Amino acid sequence: MPLKQQRFSAGGGGGGGGQNLRHGKTELILNEYCDVNLQQSVLTLLRKTFLTEFADPDRLAAKIQTVKSYLYERNYVAAFGSCPNLLAYVLRWTPFRALAYLHVFGDLCPQVLTLLSVKAARKEILCIGGGAGGEVLALSTIARHIKASNLKITAIDVADWDEVFSRLSYGIQKEYEWIPQADNQDNVVLEFKQADILDVPCFAHAATGNITNDKNDIVDFKSLGLITMLFTTNELFAQSKPRALELLNFMNQHCQKGTLLLVVESAGSYSHIQVGSKTFPVQFLLDHTLVSNQDWDVLREEESAWFRLDEEHLKYPLQLENMRFFLRLYRKN
Numbered sequence: 001m002p003l004k005q006q007r008f009s010a011g012g013g014g015g016g017g018g019q020n021l022r023h024g025k026t027e028l029i030l031n032e033y034c035d036v037n038l039q040q041s042v043l044t045l046l047r048k049t050f051l052t053e054f055a056d057p058d059r060l061a062a063k064i065q066t067v068k069s070y071l072y073e074r075n076y077v078a079a080f081g082s083c084p085n086l087l088a089y090v091l092r093w094t095p096f097r098a099l100a101y102l103h104v105f106g107d108l109c110p111q112v113l114t115l116l117s118v119k120a121a122r123k124e125i126l127c128i129g130g131g132a133g134g135e136v137l138a139l140s141t142i143a144r145h146i147k148a149s150n151l152k153i154t155a156i157d158v159a160d161w162d163e164v165f166s167r168l169s170y171g172i173q174k175e176y177e178w179i180p181q182a183d184n185q186d187n188v189v190l191e192f193k194q195a196d197i198l199d200v201p202c203f204a205h206a207a208t209g210n211i212t213n214d215k216n217d218i219v220d221f222k223s224l225g226l227i228t229m230l231f232t233t234n235e236l237f238a239q240s241k242p243r244a245l246e247l248l249n250f251m252n253q254h255c256q257k258g259t260l261l262l263v264v265e266s267a268g269s270y271s272h273i274q275v276g277s278k279t280f281p282v283q284f285l286l287d288h289t290l291v292s293n294q295d296w297d298v299l300r301e302e303e304s305a306w307f308r309l310d311e312e313h314l315k316y317p318l319q320l321e322n323m324r325f326f327l328r329l330y331r332k333n
Protein backbone atom coordinates (compact mmCIF):
# COMPACT_ATOMS: atom_id res chain seq x y z
CA MET A 1 0.00 0.00 0.00
CA PRO A 2 1.90 3.12 -1.13
CA LEU A 3 1.70 6.03 1.29
CA LYS A 4 1.83 9.66 0.35
CA GLN A 5 4.28 11.79 2.25
CA GLN A 6 2.28 14.45 4.04
CA ARG A 7 2.81 18.08 4.91
CA PHE A 8 5.91 19.48 6.53
CA SER A 9 5.62 22.27 9.04
CA ALA A 10 7.78 23.55 11.83
CA GLY A 11 7.06 22.95 15.48
CA GLY A 12 4.46 20.94 17.37
CA GLY A 13 3.90 17.26 16.82
CA GLY A 14 0.95 15.36 15.60
CA GLY A 15 -0.88 15.59 12.33
CA GLY A 16 1.25 18.35 10.82
CA GLY A 17 4.87 17.40 10.23
CA GLY A 18 7.34 18.94 12.57
CA GLN A 19 10.71 19.30 14.11
CA ASN A 20 11.94 17.65 17.24
CA LEU A 21 14.68 19.13 19.31
CA ARG A 22 16.78 16.87 21.51
CA HIS A 23 20.22 17.76 22.79
CA GLY A 24 20.29 20.72 20.43
CA LYS A 25 19.78 18.60 17.30
CA THR A 26 16.90 19.38 15.00
CA GLU A 27 15.18 16.53 13.24
CA LEU A 28 12.53 16.78 10.58
CA ILE A 29 9.54 14.54 11.18
CA LEU A 30 7.79 13.02 8.19
CA ASN A 31 4.11 12.31 8.55
CA GLU A 32 4.02 9.16 6.47
CA TYR A 33 1.76 7.41 8.97
CA CYS A 34 -0.77 10.27 8.98
CA ASP A 35 -1.90 9.32 5.50
CA VAL A 36 -5.69 9.67 5.36
CA ASN A 37 -6.16 6.49 3.31
CA LEU A 38 -4.18 4.47 5.82
CA GLN A 39 -6.10 6.04 8.70
CA GLN A 40 -9.42 5.32 6.97
CA SER A 41 -8.43 1.68 6.46
CA VAL A 42 -7.91 1.37 10.24
CA LEU A 43 -11.32 2.93 10.95
CA THR A 44 -12.95 0.65 8.39
CA LEU A 45 -11.30 -2.38 9.99
CA LEU A 46 -12.87 -1.38 13.32
CA ARG A 47 -16.28 -0.83 11.76
CA LYS A 48 -16.20 -4.22 10.06
CA THR A 49 -15.01 -5.97 13.22
CA PHE A 50 -17.75 -4.52 15.43
CA LEU A 51 -20.64 -4.42 12.94
CA THR A 52 -23.10 -5.87 15.47
CA GLU A 53 -22.54 -3.08 17.98
CA PHE A 54 -22.78 -0.36 15.32
CA ALA A 55 -26.13 -1.83 14.24
CA ASP A 56 -27.74 -0.51 17.45
CA PRO A 57 -26.53 3.13 17.66
CA ASP A 58 -28.92 4.18 20.48
CA ARG A 59 -27.78 1.42 22.77
CA LEU A 60 -24.14 2.13 21.90
CA ALA A 61 -24.58 5.88 22.55
CA ALA A 62 -26.11 5.15 25.99
CA LYS A 63 -23.22 2.86 26.92
CA ILE A 64 -20.64 5.39 25.73
CA GLN A 65 -22.31 8.02 27.91
CA THR A 66 -22.08 5.72 30.93
CA VAL A 67 -18.38 5.02 30.33
CA LYS A 68 -17.70 8.72 29.73
CA SER A 69 -19.21 9.62 33.12
CA TYR A 70 -17.06 7.01 34.87
CA LEU A 71 -13.91 8.21 33.09
CA TYR A 72 -14.72 11.79 34.04
CA GLU A 73 -14.95 10.72 37.70
CA ARG A 74 -11.71 8.72 37.19
CA ASN A 75 -13.64 5.66 38.31
CA TYR A 76 -11.68 3.26 36.10
CA VAL A 77 -12.85 0.14 37.90
CA ALA A 78 -16.44 0.95 36.90
CA ALA A 79 -15.49 2.27 33.45
CA PHE A 80 -13.64 -0.95 32.56
CA GLY A 81 -15.77 -3.23 34.74
CA SER A 82 -18.07 -4.97 32.23
CA CYS A 83 -17.92 -6.31 28.69
CA PRO A 84 -20.53 -3.83 27.30
CA ASN A 85 -18.51 -0.95 28.81
CA LEU A 86 -15.30 -2.29 27.28
CA LEU A 87 -16.97 -2.63 23.88
CA ALA A 88 -18.22 0.96 24.13
CA TYR A 89 -14.69 2.13 25.06
CA VAL A 90 -13.14 0.30 22.11
CA LEU A 91 -15.58 1.78 19.62
CA ARG A 92 -15.40 5.33 20.98
CA TRP A 93 -11.80 5.80 22.19
CA THR A 94 -9.65 3.16 20.50
CA PRO A 95 -10.09 4.52 16.93
CA PHE A 96 -8.44 7.92 17.36
CA ARG A 97 -5.91 6.48 19.80
CA ALA A 98 -4.93 3.90 17.16
CA LEU A 99 -4.52 6.66 14.57
CA ALA A 100 -2.42 8.75 16.96
CA TYR A 101 -0.26 5.73 17.80
CA LEU A 102 0.30 5.03 14.09
CA HIS A 103 1.88 8.50 13.98
CA VAL A 104 3.76 7.98 17.26
CA PHE A 105 5.25 4.60 16.32
CA GLY A 106 5.67 5.27 12.62
CA ASP A 107 6.75 8.92 12.48
CA LEU A 108 7.86 10.13 15.92
CA CYS A 109 9.73 6.98 16.98
CA PRO A 110 11.72 5.65 14.00
CA GLN A 111 13.51 3.33 16.45
CA VAL A 112 10.25 1.36 16.71
CA LEU A 113 10.11 1.04 12.93
CA THR A 114 13.70 -0.16 12.95
CA LEU A 115 12.88 -2.76 15.60
CA LEU A 116 9.89 -4.03 13.61
CA SER A 117 11.95 -4.17 10.41
CA VAL A 118 14.62 -6.56 11.74
CA LYS A 119 13.98 -9.64 9.64
CA ALA A 120 15.64 -12.57 11.32
CA ALA A 121 15.22 -12.03 15.04
CA ARG A 122 12.08 -12.76 17.03
CA LYS A 123 10.59 -9.46 18.20
CA GLU A 124 8.49 -9.27 21.36
CA ILE A 125 6.44 -6.26 22.39
CA LEU A 126 4.57 -5.81 25.67
CA CYS A 127 1.74 -3.26 25.81
CA ILE A 128 1.01 -2.52 29.47
CA GLY A 129 -2.61 -1.36 29.81
CA GLY A 130 -3.09 -2.32 26.17
CA GLY A 131 -6.28 -4.38 26.44
CA ALA A 132 -8.30 -1.80 24.50
CA GLY A 133 -6.08 -2.56 21.54
CA GLY A 134 -5.28 0.93 20.16
CA GLU A 135 -1.54 0.34 20.30
CA VAL A 136 -1.89 -3.27 19.14
CA LEU A 137 -3.91 -2.15 16.12
CA ALA A 138 -1.39 0.59 15.29
CA LEU A 139 1.61 -1.73 15.63
CA SER A 140 -0.15 -4.41 13.56
CA THR A 141 -0.96 -1.88 10.84
CA ILE A 142 2.67 -0.79 10.65
CA ALA A 143 3.84 -4.42 10.75
CA ARG A 144 1.61 -5.18 7.81
CA HIS A 145 2.70 -2.07 5.94
CA ILE A 146 6.41 -2.86 6.24
CA LYS A 147 5.81 -6.63 5.92
CA ALA A 148 7.25 -7.35 9.37
CA SER A 149 7.29 -10.94 10.52
CA ASN A 150 8.36 -13.05 13.49
CA LEU A 151 6.63 -10.68 15.87
CA LYS A 152 4.64 -11.21 19.06
CA ILE A 153 2.58 -8.40 20.57
CA THR A 154 1.25 -9.06 24.06
CA ALA A 155 -1.27 -6.76 25.71
CA ILE A 156 -1.40 -7.06 29.49
CA ASP A 157 -4.27 -5.41 31.31
CA VAL A 158 -6.01 -5.64 34.66
CA ALA A 159 -9.48 -5.43 33.09
CA ASP A 160 -11.09 -8.42 31.45
CA TRP A 161 -10.52 -7.44 27.82
CA ASP A 162 -10.29 -11.08 26.73
CA GLU A 163 -13.47 -11.23 24.65
CA VAL A 164 -13.14 -7.76 23.13
CA PHE A 165 -9.42 -8.25 22.42
CA SER A 166 -10.12 -11.63 20.76
CA ARG A 167 -12.63 -10.02 18.45
CA LEU A 168 -10.28 -7.18 17.60
CA SER A 169 -7.31 -9.47 16.98
CA TYR A 170 -9.49 -11.74 14.82
CA GLY A 171 -10.58 -8.63 12.87
CA ILE A 172 -6.93 -7.60 12.41
CA GLN A 173 -5.83 -11.09 11.35
CA LYS A 174 -8.70 -11.37 8.88
CA GLU A 175 -8.14 -7.92 7.34
CA TYR A 176 -4.37 -8.30 7.15
CA GLU A 177 -4.62 -11.92 6.01
CA TRP A 178 -2.45 -13.25 8.82
CA ILE A 179 -3.06 -16.91 9.49
CA PRO A 180 -2.84 -17.60 13.23
CA GLN A 181 -0.50 -20.60 13.53
CA ALA A 182 1.47 -20.71 16.74
CA ASP A 183 4.27 -22.79 15.23
CA ASN A 184 4.89 -20.51 12.25
CA GLN A 185 7.98 -18.39 12.92
CA ASP A 186 6.95 -15.83 10.31
CA ASN A 187 3.74 -15.06 12.07
CA VAL A 188 2.58 -11.92 13.75
CA VAL A 189 1.03 -13.18 16.99
CA LEU A 190 -1.35 -11.03 19.04
CA GLU A 191 -2.14 -12.15 22.57
CA PHE A 192 -3.87 -10.86 25.67
CA LYS A 193 -3.03 -11.57 29.32
CA GLN A 194 -5.24 -10.37 32.11
CA ALA A 195 -3.09 -9.32 35.06
CA ASP A 196 -2.50 -6.43 37.40
CA ILE A 197 0.99 -5.28 36.40
CA LEU A 198 1.40 -3.82 39.88
CA ASP A 199 0.38 -6.98 41.66
CA VAL A 200 3.21 -7.96 43.96
CA PRO A 201 2.79 -11.72 43.36
CA CYS A 202 3.56 -10.94 39.72
CA PHE A 203 7.09 -10.16 40.86
CA ALA A 204 7.58 -13.52 42.51
CA HIS A 205 10.09 -14.36 39.82
CA ALA A 206 11.95 -11.09 40.16
CA ALA A 207 15.24 -12.93 40.30
CA THR A 208 14.72 -14.31 36.80
CA GLY A 209 13.17 -11.26 35.16
CA ASN A 210 9.85 -13.01 34.54
CA ILE A 211 6.47 -11.96 35.79
CA THR A 212 3.72 -14.47 36.13
CA ASN A 213 0.16 -14.54 37.36
CA ASP A 214 0.08 -18.30 37.12
CA LYS A 215 2.79 -20.65 36.10
CA ASN A 216 1.62 -20.93 32.49
CA ASP A 217 1.29 -17.25 31.93
CA ILE A 218 4.71 -15.68 31.90
CA VAL A 219 6.11 -12.48 30.47
CA ASP A 220 9.87 -12.53 30.21
CA PHE A 221 11.06 -8.92 30.41
CA LYS A 222 14.51 -9.96 29.23
CA SER A 223 13.13 -10.91 25.82
CA LEU A 224 11.24 -7.67 25.15
CA GLY A 225 12.26 -5.35 22.32
CA LEU A 226 9.62 -2.74 23.19
CA ILE A 227 7.41 -1.99 26.18
CA THR A 228 4.59 0.53 25.84
CA MET A 229 2.68 2.32 28.59
CA LEU A 230 0.20 4.46 26.69
CA PHE A 231 -2.27 6.47 28.76
CA THR A 232 -1.72 3.96 31.56
CA THR A 233 1.13 5.41 33.67
CA ASN A 234 -1.09 7.92 35.48
CA GLU A 235 -3.45 5.13 36.45
CA LEU A 236 -0.59 3.01 37.77
CA PHE A 237 0.70 5.88 39.91
CA ALA A 238 -2.84 6.66 41.08
CA GLN A 239 -3.27 3.04 42.23
CA SER A 240 0.03 2.89 44.11
CA LYS A 241 3.07 5.13 43.80
CA PRO A 242 5.42 2.66 45.52
CA ARG A 243 4.33 -0.23 43.33
CA ALA A 244 4.48 1.85 40.15
CA LEU A 245 8.04 2.78 41.09
CA GLU A 246 8.74 -0.88 41.88
CA LEU A 247 7.63 -1.76 38.35
CA LEU A 248 10.01 0.81 36.86
CA ASN A 249 12.84 -0.47 39.04
CA PHE A 250 12.02 -4.02 37.94
CA MET A 251 12.48 -2.84 34.35
CA ASN A 252 15.76 -1.16 35.34
CA GLN A 253 17.00 -4.48 36.62
CA HIS A 254 15.65 -6.93 34.09
CA CYS A 255 15.25 -5.36 30.65
CA GLN A 256 18.05 -6.16 28.27
CA LYS A 257 20.31 -3.56 26.68
CA GLY A 258 18.54 -1.96 23.72
CA THR A 259 14.96 -2.52 24.95
CA LEU A 260 12.75 0.46 24.10
CA LEU A 261 10.22 1.84 26.57
CA LEU A 262 7.58 4.21 25.23
CA VAL A 263 5.40 6.28 27.55
CA VAL A 264 2.61 8.51 26.25
CA GLU A 265 0.27 10.34 28.61
CA SER A 266 -1.93 13.43 28.79
CA ALA A 267 0.06 16.63 28.63
CA GLY A 268 -0.44 19.17 31.40
CA SER A 269 -1.82 19.10 34.90
CA TYR A 270 -3.84 15.90 34.40
CA SER A 271 -0.51 14.07 34.63
CA HIS A 272 0.66 15.72 37.85
CA ILE A 273 1.33 13.53 40.82
CA GLN A 274 1.37 14.44 44.50
CA VAL A 275 4.53 13.37 46.34
CA GLY A 276 4.48 14.53 49.96
CA SER A 277 3.45 18.17 49.91
CA LYS A 278 4.69 18.73 46.36
CA THR A 279 3.24 18.05 42.92
CA PHE A 280 5.35 16.78 40.04
CA PRO A 281 4.61 16.00 36.40
CA VAL A 282 4.65 12.20 36.12
CA GLN A 283 7.42 12.43 33.50
CA PHE A 284 9.72 13.90 36.20
CA LEU A 285 9.26 10.73 38.24
CA LEU A 286 9.82 8.59 35.17
CA ASP A 287 12.98 10.44 34.18
CA HIS A 288 14.24 10.39 37.74
CA THR A 289 13.67 6.65 38.20
CA LEU A 290 14.84 5.54 34.77
CA VAL A 291 17.52 8.00 33.77
CA SER A 292 19.19 9.42 36.88
CA ASN A 293 21.31 6.27 37.32
CA GLN A 294 21.76 5.99 33.56
CA ASP A 295 19.78 2.78 33.35
CA TRP A 296 18.04 4.20 30.28
CA ASP A 297 18.75 6.94 27.72
CA VAL A 298 16.01 9.25 26.51
CA LEU A 299 15.80 8.94 22.73
CA ARG A 300 12.87 11.28 22.25
CA GLU A 301 10.90 13.60 24.44
CA GLU A 302 7.90 15.75 23.70
CA GLU A 303 6.32 17.77 26.50
CA SER A 304 3.22 18.72 24.61
CA ALA A 305 2.61 17.28 21.18
CA TRP A 306 -0.63 17.56 19.25
CA PHE A 307 -2.11 14.89 17.05
CA ARG A 308 -4.76 16.41 14.83
CA LEU A 309 -7.14 14.51 12.60
CA ASP A 310 -8.40 15.47 9.18
CA GLU A 311 -12.05 15.02 10.21
CA GLU A 312 -13.34 16.27 6.89
CA HIS A 313 -11.91 13.26 5.10
CA LEU A 314 -12.26 10.53 7.71
CA LYS A 315 -15.49 8.57 7.96
CA TYR A 316 -16.43 6.99 11.26
CA PRO A 317 -19.85 6.92 12.94
CA LEU A 318 -18.60 8.22 16.30
CA GLN A 319 -16.68 11.28 17.36
CA LEU A 320 -12.92 11.24 16.74
CA GLU A 321 -10.73 13.42 18.93
CA ASN A 322 -7.49 15.29 18.51
CA MET A 323 -4.96 14.41 21.16
CA ARG A 324 -2.43 16.40 23.17
CA PHE A 325 0.16 14.30 24.91
CA PHE A 326 3.63 14.11 26.35
CA LEU A 327 5.95 11.39 25.10
CA ARG A 328 9.12 9.72 26.29
CA LEU A 329 11.01 7.07 24.37
CA TYR A 330 13.73 5.45 26.48
CA ARG A 331 16.38 2.90 25.49
CA LYS A 332 17.92 0.54 28.03
CA ASN A 333 21.65 0.84 28.56
Ligand SMILES: C[S@@+](CC[C@H](N)C(=O)[O-])C[C@H]1O[C@@H](n2cnc3c(N)ncnc32)[C@H](O)[C@@H]1O
Pocket (backbone or CB within 6 Å): 080, 093, 094, 097, 128, 129, 130, 131, 132, 133, 134, 135, 156, 157, 158, 159, 195, 196, 197, 198, 199, 229, 230, 231, 232, 235, 236, 239
Ligand atom coordinates in the same frame (compact mmCIF):
# COMPACT_ATOMS: atom_id res chain seq x y z
C1 LIG B 1 -6.94 4.88 29.82
S1 LIG B 1 -6.83 3.19 29.39
C2 LIG B 1 -5.66 3.29 28.09
C3 LIG B 1 -5.86 2.18 27.10
C4 LIG B 1 -4.86 2.16 25.93
N1 LIG B 1 -3.50 1.97 26.40
C5 LIG B 1 -4.97 3.40 25.09
O1 LIG B 1 -4.03 4.19 25.09
O2 LIG B 1 -5.99 3.58 24.42
C6 LIG B 1 -5.83 2.51 30.69
C7 LIG B 1 -5.73 0.99 30.64
O3 LIG B 1 -4.83 0.58 31.68
C8 LIG B 1 -5.36 -0.55 32.32
N2 LIG B 1 -4.79 -0.67 33.67
C9 LIG B 1 -5.00 0.16 34.71
N3 LIG B 1 -4.34 -0.27 35.80
C10 LIG B 1 -3.69 -1.40 35.43
C11 LIG B 1 -2.86 -2.32 36.13
N4 LIG B 1 -2.57 -2.16 37.42
N5 LIG B 1 -2.35 -3.38 35.48
C12 LIG B 1 -2.64 -3.56 34.15
N6 LIG B 1 -3.45 -2.73 33.44
C13 LIG B 1 -3.96 -1.65 34.06
C14 LIG B 1 -6.87 -0.28 32.31
O4 LIG B 1 -7.63 -1.45 32.53
C15 LIG B 1 -7.06 0.30 30.91
O5 LIG B 1 -7.29 -0.69 29.95
